[in-house]
Amino acid sequence: xxxxxxxxxxxxxxxxxxxxxxxxxxxxxxxxxxxxxxxxxxxxxxxxxxxxxxxxxxxxxxxxxxxxxxxxxxxxxxxxxxxxxxxxxxxxxxxxxxxxxxxxxxxxxxxxxxxxxxxxxxxxxxxxxxxxxxxxxxxxxxxxxxxxxxxxxxxxxxxxxxxxxxxxxxxxxxxxxxxxxxxxxxxxxxxxxxxxxxxxxxxxxxxxxxxxxxxxxxxxxxxxxxxxxxxxxxxxxxxxxxxxxxxxxxxxxxxxxxxxxxxxxxxxxxxxxxxxxxxxxxxxxxxxxxxxxxxxxxxxxxxxxxxxxxxxxxxxxxxxxxxxxxxxxxxxxxxxxxxxxxxxxxxxxxxxxxxxxxxxxxxxxxxxxxxxxxxxxxxxxxxxxxxxxxxxxxxxxxxxxxxxxxxxxxxxxx
Amino acid sequence: xxxxxxxxxxxxxxxxxxxxxxxxxxxxxxxxxxxxxxxxxxxxxxxxxxxxxxxxxxxxxxxxxxxxxxxxxxxxxxxxxxxxxxxxxxxxxxxxxxxxxxxxxxxxxxxxxxxxxxxxxxxxxxxxxxxxxxxxxxxxxxxxxxxxxxxxxxxxxxxxxxxxxxxxxxxxxx
Numbered sequence: 001x002x003x004x005x006x007x008x009x010x011x012x013x014x015x016x017x018x019x020x021x022x023x024x025x026x027x028x029x030x031x032x033x034x035x036x037x038x039x040x041x042x043x044x045x046x047x048x049x050x051x052x053x054x055x056x057x058x059x060x061x062x063x064x065x066x067x068x069x070x071x072x073x074x075x076x077x078x079x080x081x082x083x084x085x086x087x088x089x090x091x092x093x094x095x096x097x098x099x100x101x102x103x104x105x106x107x108x109x110x111x112x113x114x115x116x117x118x119x120x121x122x123x124x125x126x127x128x129x130x131x132x133x134x135x136x137x138x139x140x141x142x143x144x145x146x147x148x149x150x151x152x153x154x155x156x157x158x159x160x161x162x163x164x165x166x167x168x169x170x171x172x173x174x175x176x177x178x179x180x181x182x183x184x185x186x187x188x189x190x191x192x193x194x195x196x197x198x199x200x201x202x203x204x205x206x207x208x209x210x211x212x213x214x215x216x217x218x219x220x221x222x223x224x225x226x227x228x229x230x231x232x233x234x235x236x237x238x239x240x241x242x243x244x245x246x247x248x249x250x251x252x253x254x255x256x257x258x259x260x261x262x263x264x265x266x267x268x269x270x271x272x273x274x275x276x277x278x279x280x281x282x283x284x285x286x287x288x289x290x291x292x293x294x295x296x297x298x299x300x301x302x303x304x305x306x307x308x309x310x311x312x313x314x315x316x317x318x319x320x321x322x323x324x325x326x327x328x329x330x331x332x333x334x335x336x337x338x339x340x341x342x343x344x345x346x347x348x349x350x351x352x353x354x355x356x357x358x359x360x361x362x363x364x365x366x367x368x369x370x371x372x373x374x375x376x377x378x379x380x381x382x383x384x385x386x387x388x389x390x391x392x393x394x395x396x397x398x399x400x401x402x403x404x405x406x407x408x409x410x411x412x413x414x
Numbered sequence: 415x416x417x418x419x420x421x422x423x424x425x426x427x428x429x430x431x432x433x434x435x436x437x438x439x440x441x442x443x444x445x446x447x448x449x450x451x452x453x454x455x456x457x458x459x460x461x462x463x464x465x466x467x468x469x470x471x472x473x474x475x476x477x478x479x480x481x482x483x484x485x486x487x488x489x490x491x492x493x494x495x496x497x498x499x500x501x502x503x504x505x506x507x508x509x510x511x512x513x514x515x516x517x518x519x520x521x522x523x524x525x526x527x528x529x530x531x532x533x534x535x536x537x538x539x540x541x542x543x544x545x546x547x548x549x550x551x552x553x554x555x556x557x558x559x560x561x562x563x564x565x566x567x568x569x570x571x572x573x574x575x576x577x578x579x580x581x582x583x584x585x586x587x588x
Contacts, residue, residue, distance in 0.1 A: 001516075006422050013425035027418075327455055329480040333431060346480070347455045355455065366453040366568065403437060403484055405459040405476035406452055 017339025025376035038270035042263035052251035068269040077209035090221025091121035093232035102129035104243035110162040116361040145309040146175030157189040168202035173308030174318030204275035227271030287316040296390040319375040326400040424515025436491035449531035530561030
């Protein structure tokens, strides 16, 4: 049976749940109708040309591209719109920052300092550059809630350090890093070290101002703000030397080859406008949903751990819970059949027998990480969605615990 | 998150995951064996009731693991029922995977784990009886070896972590 045929049958067996709530905004998400509408003209009515060619559809494409750059620059407090570069994903923006910077500075060798909980699109390019050019990569440990202690970071930064990358908000456990303090610490320890922050999970949720923060590079991603997949952007301060890691025809984007994703960039622009509209109200609304979900699960299900901090030090849209004695992948399948879509940091969905490096870095044991479930919320969720999740989650966990060969008492909880 | 790979499960895996057969501990089990560990993220506990002529009268399971793991354990309990231990010994992980409509390669180890638990149970049964049938090999089968390797790998990880003094350090990250 072909893979596609197998999937058709799998979906038939799965069936249509009576109600659906999508919480997997970490990995991808739906695009609101307003954003789809903003994209549609750019497929066939206007701006469908190449933004570097001298004709009307090309200039229309360039126009929306620059409108989007202006908007991103404004939301980040960037001085110069040329400091914003679009790529085809957040992963590519992180690659451009890390690999692009190390490529341009390969003769300096030296040290690259990243936090132990960075997204893999930061860690892997750093390790790749280390292999190619002889940089040394060090991972800064975090505390039990995922925080990088400025004092600890200081001990890792020296005269050899060329690049430091610490994310603004952790993508899995929602830790809001003390970014300003971390940047200041690095700049005191070594003014020549460049500071990159992956802000994909912070953009539109916490205030970011590149001038006030003093960061040199900052990554944002389209689908994390309900924009389409396939767009990311990098802020790179004027004077920060980057070399394109991919080779091909460069055009409006001087650092990333290939035809710009103009329709998706138009959608991203609309998504950013919506994300920043009433940001304060949205933040407090989503925070309410998050706490309702976390508190509700803790009240209804025994043997649950919260991964990451609580309260103001956690990003408004993130809930990450470990359900002990069940395996996370099985729980994602069980919840899917109940119409609740989430992801897990378990090893069962990974190529190696390793659960989430973020959960291990905060000191979770393997069996605690295997039972982890990540929920990401947005202003589109309703309180009734949380009520439905709170009805179904206890049933799903209870069913898998009844199957499980592990039980409280057999394995010591932590 | 870790490296993600697509998992096009067969509809059979989902169907059995939804309605597992022969679930739960067996009070009058002749032999109980398990394979895997909580730290690995998958563990199967197999209960066999062995009757006259060394025939498996009943089999039940408990499973801590992914959907494929639960389905593999469940289908194994159906496959061995009514078989002699000698016949049950012949079941390979590939046969079990085929019965499930073909597991994705990354999930082969679920089938290996289930068969590993069965082989351990058969050895334990004859060990307790003090018998040594001529068809039962001395050497470990590939399934048993692989299960043991997985269990030992995770033990080594924690021993190494102990030496480093906890998970909150460079050793704790992937």
